[in-house]
Amino acid sequence: xxxxxxxxxxxxxxxxYTLLMLAAGLVMLITGLLHQYxxxxxxxxxxxxxxxxxx
Numbered sequence: 521x522x523x524x525x526x527x528x529x530x531x532x533x534x535x536x537y538t539l540l541m542l543a544a545g546l547v548m549l550i551t552g553l554l555h556q557y558x559x560x561x562x563x564x565x566x567x568x569x570x571x572x573x574x575x
Contacts, residue, residue, distance in 0.1 A: 525536045
């Protein structure tokens, strides 16, 4: 484990936990984008199925 810490710190110039936080942030970003894409598709399908109601 110490070798991995030294490699990340020496090669990338950042702390090991920073690398983990960047990976977690990337996963959250991808998940959010996929959710937005799927939600927009569900909204479009719903509007096509039921039509827009006039108020």
